[in-house]
Amino acid sequence: MTTLRALPVAVLKVFALALFAFAIFGPLTNLALWSVAERWYTPFKLPVTYGLRYWEVVFRPTGDAMASLMTSIWIALLTVAVSLALAIPAGYALARLKLPMRAAIMILFLLPQAFPSVAIYINVARIFYQLGLTGTVGGVVLVHAAHGLVYAVWIAAAAFAAVDRDLELAARNMGASPLRAFFTITLPLALPGIIASAIFVFLESLDEFTGTFFVGVPQVSTLPLLLYNASMGGNYQIASITALILLVPSVLFMLFVERFLRADVLSKVGH
Amino acid sequence: MITEARQPPGGGIGIAVRDLKVAYGGTRVLHGVSLDFAPGSFTALLGSSGCGKTTLLRALSGFVPVESGSILLGGEDIARLPPEKRGMAMVFQSYALWPHMSVHQNIGYGLKLRGASRAEIDAKVTSVLSILGLAGYESRKVTALSGGQRQRVALGRALAVDPPVLLLDEPLSNLDAKIRLAMRHELKSLHRRLGLTAIHVTHDQEEAMTMADEIVILDAGRVLQKGSPEEVYRAPNSPFVAAFLGADNVIAGEARLDGEALAIRLPNGGETRMPAARRVEGDCIIHFRANAVHFGAGSTRAGLRLAGRITQSSYPGGVYRYEVETPAGRFLVDDERRANPGEAIELLIPTEEMHVFPAGMPSA
Structure with missing residues (x-):
């Protein structure tokens, strides 16, 4: 039955x-x-x-694709560096210190995502043009970092909040200065979360299109821009291969998150 | 088990707390606490949750800022020093072991900060582990240890730096009952051997009584009584302390001073005379422990006698335990004699078990 x-x-x-x-x-x-x-x-x-002819075209060392890939990775690495330099102190402060208007600060990092991105990037491009930042890697990195900071800061804050306060106090009790306690206890314990946020920022940067389009073109060409140009030009093979390349880091990241990020960290994101 | 390894006694330093006030976010938690901890003494801070005992310990260790008052460690005021400059080693209730470090790294952390050489650290870690019965556990991950073992490693980490003061924040409360009992005695004998000044926070009366030389009872951020276990048990100075230490049966009566004696009379009949521990005149309340009461028949002990009827009986072992209904209330009574529910008996509260306080003194 x-x-x-x-x-x-x-x-x-x-x-x-x-x-x-x-x-x-x-x-x-x-x-x-x-x-x-x-x-x-x-x-x-x-x-x-x-046939693998188009793969050969993409991976030809002198081709546009390899150059774009290198530019993309370089920009993504710089974006990670800038984001972490801000997210580690900011995340720690948000997790540990009694900040006035904590929620407002958290929302502030969310603002770049909250408005239509095209409108924002047109204005950013205009301001960057006056500053001489359009068409430079630095300008693109700043745009990507502003975009990635919300993830970086929110995840870093959650990672620090998941480290039991007593673990830090125990280090202080044993004679460690606040800085020493941070670097020997808090940071190592928050590291999986920080790495996850770094990877997330890296992927966001690798994927980013709109900001790069308005601020970087034509001097700075990343993989998504190449993909756009290829598919607009009807070259579906190049576009598909580029898309597949962009897929690889995302899958690796999923595996990392599944393996290393604990549920108690994830549950604190945004709190 | 703790093996009898030789350990040079570090020697404790005395602490004097003077009019210590601590507030959390505008709420005063400690209202001017003054206490002395003799060098090498073992003091238990006892109280229910929220009484301020943990706050006092955290104020001593420097984890919570002091509003006013002083903490003198061997004559030096440390109340405004950061935790790392205080020389007090704490064992946390949660153990607070660092999960990314091995047992060796956890215990050696404090020594490393003090600039000890690798060889010195190795030797000290080995000796501490052997004292705690964890020899050979150096390279274990702390996450792979049992609760009792973690507790020992936490203790070892604190002891490794030879601290003059050891602070214990309910270190046994997360252990199984059996291990907890064994650890009480181990901690106690370790303390006796090392001679350091220990301050132990607990809400467990029995734990405090069996481990400490001195007991401090706290309530609502104030010290109510300080004394040896016998003193606070036999002569509680307030209804709160009496009730907290188990004398939570209360009957109302009337007291009259008669020379050196106190004459007690109950409204429903029953009277006795006893030595006046304190001067009480007029309405009074009498606290006593349920297990201090027994049947009056055949006993010549002086005390209050109440007529009652047995409502329940059980045999927990050794003596019978009865619930007896009297005009003054229901009480648990232990007696060796066998009686049946419904039987009328006389109940005796011996005078030396009665704690008499003026009516209107704040109670628990």
Whole structure:
């Protein structure tokens, strides 16, 4: 009896799971197909000829793609450095000190996300133009950092808040100065969270399009801009390969979060 | 088990707390506490939660800022020094062991800060671990230890720096009952051997009585009574202390001073005379422990006799325990004799077990 009744439920579950998997993996499969399709046109449901010619084009050392990739990584690393330099002290202060208007400060970091980004970036571009920052890596890094700080600060604050206050006090009690206690106890214990926020900022920067478009173009070309140009130009192979490259760090990050970030840290994000 | 390893006694330093006031965010928690801790003494700060005992300990260790007053450690006022300059080692209720460090690193941390060489640290960690019965645990991760072992490592970390003062913040409250009892005796004998000044915060009366030489009872940020375990148990100075230490049965009566004696009379009948521990005249309240009462029949002890009826009986071992209903209330009574529910008996509260206070003194 029970098996009979359980059967429709099981079928429904499998169906739902298949639908879900298709929604996620369908577009990815399409990307993968495009990346190895040398010729593909209607009415064919599948590529006409397969080959790795476009991969070779992308990874050619002198090609635009490699240059864009390097620029993207360089900008992302600088963005991480700038964000962490601000997020570590800010996160600690938000987690530990009794700050007046703590909630207001937390919201302040959220503001860059709260308004239509195009409107913001047009104004940023105008101001940066006066400062001579448009078309420079520095300008793009500043835009990316402003965008990434909300994650960096919120996650860092949660990571510090998850470190039991008594652990710090125990270090002070044993004779450590506040700075010493921070670097030997608090920071090492908050490190998984800090690293997660760094990776998050790195990925956000790698992915960022709008700000780079308004502030960096034409001198600074990142991978998303290349992807945009390629797909606008009808070159789906280059666009697909670029998209797949952008996918790799995201997947690695998911694995890291799943492995290292504890639930008690995640639960404190935004508090 | 603690092995009898030889340890040079560090020697404790006395502490004098003078009119210490501490406030949290505008709320006063300690209202002018003055206490003396003799060098090498073991003092228990006892009170219910929120009485200020933990705050007092944290004020001593420098974790909470002092509003006014002084803390003299061997004559030097340390009330305004940061925690790292106070020379007091604390064992936290949560143990507060650093999970990213090994047992060796946890215990050696304080020595490393003091600039000890690697060899010195190794030797000290080994000796501390052997005293605590954890020899060979150096490279273990603290997260892989049991509660009792963590507790020892936390104690070892504090003892490794040879502190003149050891602060214990309910260190046994997270342990299983059996380990807790064993640790009481180990801590006590360790203290006797090392000779440091220990201050122990607890809400457990038995723990305080068995471990400490001196007991300080706190309530609402004030010291109510300080004395040896026998003193506070036998002669509580207030209804609060009496009730807190188990004498929580109360009957109202009337007292009259008659020379050196106190004549007590109950409204529903029953009277006795006893030596006047304090001068009480007029309406009074009498505190006594349930287990200090027994059947009156056949006893010649002086005391208050109340007529009652047994409502319940049980046998927890050794003696029978009865619940007895009297005009003055229901009391638990221990007696060796066997009686049945419904039986009418006479109940005796011996005079030496009665703590008489003037009516209207604040109670628990």
